[in-house]
Amino acid sequence: MRKRFYLWVLFLSGLVLIAYISLTTYKEKTPEWKKHQAEYKELLIRNAKDEDIRKRAREMDIRLQQLYLGELNRIDRCISCHTGVENPLMADEKVPFKKHSGDYLKNHSVERFGCTVCHLGQGRAVNKKEAHGIGRETYWDYPITKLEFIQTSCALCHDLTFLKDKGGEKVVAGERLFRQKGCKGCHKLEGVGGVLGKSLDGIGSQPIAYFPMRYIKGEQTVAQWIREHEEEPRRVVSDSQMRVDVTPEEADFLTTYIMSLRAEEIPKKLRRLTGARLPDEIKDEGEALYKMYCIACHGSGKESVFDDAFKRTIPAITNPSFLRVADDKFIRENIEEGRAGTQMTAWKSAAAGLTEKQIEKIMRYTTKDRPKERPTQFGYSGYKVNVNKGEEIYASRCASCHGEYGEGGIGLNLRNPVVQNADPEMLAKTIRDGRESTLMVSFGSKDGGLNAQGIADVVAYIRTLSKKEYKLH
């Protein structure tokens, strides 16, 4: 070392180089898939039924296998490890040698469809970790679909009418839940739906980066995110207002369906969509529409509920005492225009996208329990009102629930245009009679403590609320 510095540098570097060139060669010559294929070959020889098959098995080449799928514009190398996917002799072996389950491959030949079109994952990769793409460190947007959600892929090319008795129960159930849980009350899909939540168009093919994964307990995939978000929305997104109530099983179904909402990428000629719809899906009836768009917030509509996330009370819209005072015009206007300053969306076709006909049907459905007898007239126009007096009464009797400026709280927001433009007669009747099954008591009753003049004064004052300055805190 002392004598010949450069010779030693040369010698030692040379040794290191030889060592690492050998290491690299070894590593490249023994990839993961080769081990699997070698084991597969052994299985083939062992499982061979007769000498002829055994002989052919012995001649099997161990080499990288890939499918070039021209129609789908992708390359799948999955069969380098999953070599036996089409081999009936491998039906009882373990993964990755196992034959594909069921008879799906009969109509979806591997040569034409490959693997990733249904299972997702990274078809080009040739090691398990990166091919399956689980975990953010693999930096792959579309990790392999867990088998519990695999029916998602069926719905990409097949109608639910076809799938419902051909192994697509979960996605069909998910679609039904999607309609009945009122998801579109907040989530727009194909141009129709509320705006409180994120639009669901193409959500199944959105990259992982769109979804904050920090509070996800399970695997970091989009499907898992959606499932956990359905179960506990505010754990996954702290300021979420999502009102959802699903069992774990229902969450599975829903997720399976929602993941099938993908931006189109499969060529038309491979798809089998006829546009046929499930029988209960066709029914564009009031009840179905109510469930699809209203039920998530209003529930049965019989009782008003204070919602922690909304920070306000959701009104009881099918409550008879409400229906008694609210006429069709008022309710239709509520649905069409929504309630500004609250979570209630404007549903007219220019906004959330419902047609006039549909709104009419929803209105008919919600008002079907309207009591026959009409409330006695209040005769608001007959009173000479004193706004200042009304303000005093409002401050002492109303502000605790409806807020100092009518901004709402436990009680409704009184500042929004629908209330402000409502018939004062109706407001007066509501104050006088109260609302059954809600916290709104009857102020005109014996215990209510307001006389008719007082009620008229308060109504007059309420109708000035929108002109008062109020800043959202």
Place this chain on the structure above:
Amino acid sequence: MNGLKNSGIGRFTSNIIGLRDSFLKSFLREGKPTTDLSRTAVMANNFFLHVQGAKVHINTLRPGYTLGLGLISLYLLLITVVTGILLMIYYNPSIENAYNTVKDVNYVVFTGRLLRNMHKWGGEGMIISVILHMARVFYTNSYKKGREFNWIIGVALLILTFGINLSGYMLPWDQLSYWALVIVANIIQSPKEVTDVLGITKLFDIGTFSKELFLGGLNAGKEALTRVYLLHIMLLPLILFIFLGVHFWRIRKDGGLTKPEGFEIKDSDTRYISGQERKAEVFPANKTYGLMELVKAKTPAVNRDIENNVLSWPNLILAETAVFFFTLAVVMVYSFYINAPLRELANPLIPENPAKAPWYFLGLQELLSYSAFMGGVGLPGLALLGLALIPYLDREQQQIGVWFSGKRGKYIALESLVVGSVVLIGLLAIVIKYGWLRTWWPDIPQLFIILINPGNIWVGFMIIWSLFVIKRTDSTRMGAIALFTMFLLSYVILTYVGTELRGPNWAFYWSKSQWPLH
């Protein structure tokens, strides 16, 4: 018998028999390098070796003087060229295929992953080795006596190294590439900040023009990828190799590397030269040859320093080969373990937050966060101009070839390092803790921010401090040492801050684990 030997067939047969010898003789025209004459001839006659002298100064062979950095840079370049050509077999520069072909290199090309890693790390290693080489040349005072222009070429080579690395960073077309491309395009556009302030953007929008020229449009897309590819594999390397040729040629014409006046051979030098050297046969110790007249260098001159020159073959060649194998081994081992990053496919809809340039530009990006124009164009332009002018502003010819030009320089370098660290870190702490003008007076005109920002203040401090050092020591060389030390220091500190301490929205975080979710 004799007749047969002289016949055509006979001569032909003996030609075949003597093929090996005659071929070798034609290849090595001077025979095997066993004598000093033939050793000299090897160096002089070989196309690849003749850019080096037949003799080499012992000082050049001391690893503690050059640290082999120039050679390492060259070798890293050669490694990236060879691996780059191999990668080009597979790579396809279109936004549809680029990402997939890089994936294929990783997954199915034999040793593809290693090749890509070596290409990547070799290239980024070049940045480090070129900067260190520049520091070595600076601190050993080797940019004087006819070498001034070669220093400028060196600065140009540094810029080209940055440019080639950056253009390569954009080729895989993953998220890193795409957003780096966006940032670079914005840097290129940054003169717009000044034209906006002057109100002449409508007449003379040089920023947007340059950006469009670079991207081939206003947004990063397929045109941009084609241009970047062209820059990476063709234009920039071509210029680089031309400049490299000039760089080497001038070293040769300047008489090899610098060496100190009054060089004395030490016992330890025997490690770096082979033993047979001392029995010189052709060149007596007291004689040199006349060609030296043509060379600009002062040494070696007749009867001076001759005994300290040894034959290049085998001494220099052995050293160079050893450094080559050393470099190759380091790159190979590093590449074996550390994979070059490859993120998700580029997606213009998902901005990385923070969107960061490659690490070697994060110092600039930090400056950029103060003022787009000053950080992107003004200050780096000033820094490069300053670097290029150093040999012309410091013309003291003493202590050439001595590390730090002696003890005083070492002290000044250390002092500047300490003072600079305190001032720069203090300045950054103020910016991070209290913000800057825009935080204090939100309505302040942008002109004030372009003129008064932490980057400018720091550069101003560097200049004032160097002038102060010149005044105090009465030496421009000392001032240059102070300035250059601070320049290196700010590159290191700013790069560290930009890489490690800046998180989403370019906010300050002590570590990545504190970044807010997502």
